[in-house]
Each structure stands twice: as C-alpha cells, then as structure tokens.
Amino acid sequence: MRGGGWDEGKLEELRYIYATDVDEVDEGRPVWLMHTMGHYGVANSVALEMAGITAGTPDPPGGTIDRDAAGQPTGVLKESAMGLVTRLIPRLGPDQQREGIRSLAGAFNAECMTGGKDPGITQDTWDAYADVLADGDLTVRIFALWSALDGTIEEVRAYAERLAAFTRPYESTGDDRLIAGGVKLYIDGSGGARTAWLYDDWNRESTGTDTGNRGYPTMDPDELRERFRAYHDAGLHVGMHAIGARAIDWTVESIQEALAATPTRGLRHSIIHSNIPTDHALDAMAELQRDWQAGYPEPSPTFTWWIGDTYAGNFGPERALRLNPFRSYQARGIIWASGSDFFVTPFPARYGVWASVARQPLLGVYGDAPYGTAESVDAETALRSFTVWAAHQLFLEDKVGTIEPGKYADLAVWDRNPLSVPTEELRDMVCEMTVFNGEVVFRGEPVVP
Structure with a gap:
C-alpha cells in the first residue's frame, strides 16, 4: 500500500508520522507513505522488515535512517535511504x-x-x-x-x-x-x-x-x-x-x-x-x-x-x-x-x-x-x-508566454483581472476558458456574481 501528501507542519503534534502509527492500521500489509516534499517518507514495520532495515543498518551515502533515542529505526527514511524501501515497490505500468x-x-x-x-x-x-x-x-x-x-x-x-x-x-x-x-x-x-x-x-x-x-x-x-x-x-x-x-x-x-x-x-x-x-x-x-x-x-x-x-x-x-x-x-x-x-x-x-x-x-x-x-x-x-x-526556460519564449502576432494561441481566460483585484482574491480566481494551440480545451461554467 502506498500513499503520500503528509506534512508534519499540518499536524497538531508537529511531528513525523512513524512506523508505530501506521502499524496500528496496516492490517499486516507493507505500507510506504511519501511526504509531500518527496524527500522523505515513512515505512511501516512490515516494509522495514522486507527491506532488511534494522538498528544495525548504516545510513546509505546521501541519506538518513531516522532513529529513536534507543537507536531503533522510526520508519522515517530521508533522501537516498528511501530507496531501501521504494526499490521494492512495483513501478507504474x-x-x-x-x-x-x-x-x-x-x-x-x-x-x-x-x-x-x-x-x-x-x-x-x-x-x-x-x-x-x-x-x-x-x-x-x-x-x-x-x-x-x-x-x-x-x-x-x-x-x-x-x-x-x-x-x-x-x-x-x-x-x-x-x-x-x-x-x-x-x-x-x-x-x-x-x-x-x-x-x-x-x-x-x-x-x-x-x-x-x-x-x-x-x-x-x-x-x-x-x-x-x-x-x-x-x-x-x-x-x-x-x-x-x-x-x-x-x-x-x-x-x-x-x-x-x-x-x-x-x-x-x-x-x-x-x-x-x-x-x-x-x-x-x-x-x-x-x-x-x-x-x-x-x-x-x-x-x-x-x-x-x-x-x-x-x-x-x-x-x-x-x-x-x-x-x-x-x-x-x-x-x-x-x-x-x-x-x-x-x-x-x-x-x-x-x-x-x-x-x-x-x-x-x-x-x-x-x-x-x-x-x-x-x-x-x-x-x-x-x-x-x-x-x-522551456526555450519557447518566441512562441508562447505572451499574446503577440505569430505566437501560438495558448490563452487563459479568468473570471477576474489579476492586475486589479485585491491580493487575497488572486488564489480564488476561476478559469473560464483555456485555449491551447488555437483550440478550446476547457470551458468552465459561467460564474454568476
């Protein structure tokens, strides 16, 4: 079982998720939960055992196995250490x-x-x-x-x-x-x-x-x-x-x-x-x-x-x-x-x-x-x-990025003018229409004020 998106900064306890947390609900299956930043994650005890990670496992070059005060792995693996578990997960087909x-x-x-x-x-x-x-x-x-x-x-x-x-x-x-x-x-x-x-x-x-x-x-x-x-x-x-x-x-x-x-x-x-x-x-x-x-x-x-x-x-x-x-x-x-x-x-x-x-x-x-x-x-x-x-940075500035004659018609139509609305409204803008290469690829429902 795999998942992702957790972030200790959004938890009341402001702490990592540990193997012991996941073990309570894993029903005996190996679990890997990637952190939202993609540079660390947590494995449950089943996954740690499958990967052969123990207190005696050294940190790999460029990685860290998080450990508790007694030196036992907590399940949190950082950077290259993630590969000890993720190499066991089948790739997407x-x-x-x-x-x-x-x-x-x-x-x-x-x-x-x-x-x-x-x-x-x-x-x-x-x-x-x-x-x-x-x-x-x-x-x-x-x-x-x-x-x-x-x-x-x-x-x-x-x-x-x-x-x-x-x-x-x-x-x-x-x-x-x-x-x-x-x-x-x-x-x-x-x-x-x-x-x-x-x-x-x-x-x-x-x-x-x-x-x-x-x-x-x-x-x-x-x-x-x-x-x-x-x-x-x-x-x-x-x-x-x-x-x-x-x-x-x-x-x-x-x-x-x-x-x-x-x-x-x-x-x-x-x-x-x-x-x-x-x-x-x-x-x-x-x-x-x-x-x-x-x-x-x-x-x-x-x-x-x-x-x-x-x-x-x-x-x-x-x-x-x-x-x-x-x-x-x-x-x-x-x-x-x-x-x-x-x-x-x-x-x-x-x-x-x-x-x-x-x-x-x-x-x-x-x-x-x-x-x-x-x-x-x-x-x-x-x-x-x-x-x-x-x-x-896509090497396409002469073809997209501004509305000019000769460029591809990649256009965005918003429900409000981002140059005139209050700052707090910028994140609430609603896309009304998207044109890609001259063709409408998205048309939203009209927004009634």
Whole structure:
C-alpha cells in the first residue's frame, strides 16, 4: 500500500508520522507513505522488515535512517535511504502512466494552464508522453529533463553524448509539444527533511537549533561537479536542484567554472528551487544571465504557503525572510521561472501568483508572517514568472508566454483581472476558458456574481 501528501507542519503534534502509527492500521500489509516534499517518507514495520532495515543498518551515502533515542529505526527514511524501501515497490505500468498524463493535462487545462516542465524522467515516461501526444490528448506543452545516470564518470560522459544527439532545445524544440530539454541533477535535499546543504545549523520549531545538522550534499561535491561538466561539455541544458545556501553557492560556482572551461552561451542552466541564495549567489546569477544566458532560478512560490509552516519551523526567523527572494531578483535584473513542484504543492498557477505577493503560510503555526513582505513582488511580476519567463526556460519564449502576432494561441481566460483585484482574491480566481494551440480545451461554467 502506498500513499503520500503528509506534512508534519499540518499536524497538531508537529511531528513525523512513524512506523508505530501506521502499524496500528496496516492490517499486516507493507505500507510506504511519501511526504509531500518527496524527500522523505515513512515505512511501516512490515516494509522495514522486507527491506532488511534494522538498528544495525548504516545510513546509505546521501541519506538518513531516522532513529529513536534507543537507536531503533522510526520508519522515517530521508533522501537516498528511501530507496531501501521504494526499490521494492512495483513501478507504474504504461497504461497507468498514460492515464495519469491524460488526467493531469485535463486538470492543468481546467486551471488555465498549457505547459509544464517535468524534471527527472526516464524512457518509459517519455514513451508514455509520446503515446498520449500521438492520441491527440496531450493538451499541454511538456519540457522534459532526463534523469541523471548513476554510473562511472566515463559512463556519464557517454550517456551525455547520447542524449545530446536529440536534446538540444536551443537548436530545435521539435513540434513544440513534447520537448527533450536537458538533464536534472541534485546537489542537496529538502528544507522539510532538514537535509538541504547549509552553512549553519538547521532550526527546529523556528527558534530551536538542530545542533550539528547543516544538511549534506547528495554525493561528493567534486564528483558531482565533474558530472555536471560532462553534461555541460556535451551541450546539454542542466537543471540543478539546490535548496540550501551552500548548495546554491556551489551551483552557481559550478556553472561559472564550466563556462570558463567550455564557453557556451545559451544553455540556460537553472537552479531548481534556489530557496535561500546568498548575496554572492544573487550577484553570480545576474552576471551569468547577462553574459551567458545561464543561472536562472526556478522557484516554487507556493513553498511559503503549502509547506510554509514546516519551512518556517526549519529555516528559522532569519533565513525565512530570505526564502524566495523575488524582490532581490528583480532589483538585480534577474528573471525567474516559477512553478509548483507538484506534487510537493498544488499545481494551480493562481496559488503561486498569490503566494509571490502575499508570502503567507497555510496555518500560521509560527505566526502569520514568518516570511515578511520585503521580498514580495506585485501581481504583474508574478504573472510574468509563470508566463513569459517560464516560457524562456522551456526555450519557447518566441512562441508562447505572451499574446503577440505569430505566437501560438495558448490563452487563459479568468473570471477576474489579476492586475486589479485585491491580493487575497488572486488564489480564488476561476478559469473560464483555456485555449491551447488555437483550440478550446476547457470551458468552465459561467460564474454568476
């Protein structure tokens, strides 16, 4: 049995779900429940036994087995440790993948959305997208990033060369419906699991300290930098997942070093999430964008909302104020491409537009404004981050993202004007019609005031 979406920040006890909690209702079946952030989850005792996880099981490289005071596994597994259990779960079959894609495309259209980036896919997912496209049911534009290869550096270089033969969006985006865009890499974990790579200790419950825990890189940073170089040298666009300040600094420096060694303008390397960049990182992003068309943040504004209570507790009062520093981006001339990181947060873009302006957590466990408003932007800027700036990171800014002659007619019709309504109404906007490629793919019921 598998499920997901839990978040300790939404529970009264503000604690993880443990194996002992699930054991009470599992009826003897193995259970895996993924956390909403996707970087940790909980296995029940049956699943732990099947995976051979005991008090003597060491933490795998780049992962953590959560343990109680007696050293016994609690069932919570973080980062690479999740694989000890998830490797036992059967993958979705082709029919299930195709049905999921069709369903999600329709759900996107019902929210006035016509495009998305799917980072970290494998060949079977690509094939499922291609099948749905061939059937005429892919009513969103998909820009896919391939999963990185887990192998030797020689194998990675060979893999990069194979991908580069057909993954060059700066030369061609094909039919503009399903685009092989690049590769996704990870340098660190998450703010929820407190595994993202920081310079200082993580917080607990906002003002407490998780002493000695500054997160960690997913692998040896020098080795990962060499892998990044292999993809860059092959001419591939790379999206690097980086949450913590130290991870973001490492990422922009890796991009700078790669460009110094192999100068290639226009690859548009991105920093996925880019939660709490330092001033050093912000200055580097501005320079990289200006000189190389690289170093683009791809944040999820809804992190301050949907997972905002857990984040506020873990980042602490000072770091929380820097989370998603949109005003600082704007001041430096940095553009960014916003998304939801679905399933981490709900996918409707209206939530992200609202969160970019309001910066309010869902429940207010640590106050109504732990993120402040100094890094807020106005609704028009937020919309740009979900439209033309997002299109830029799909290599489609000349074809979608604005309403202009010669571009595809991908249009959204809302029940109100997002540029004039009060901030609190942004998240309540209702999609009345969605046009994709000149065809109406969604028409809602008229809303009577």
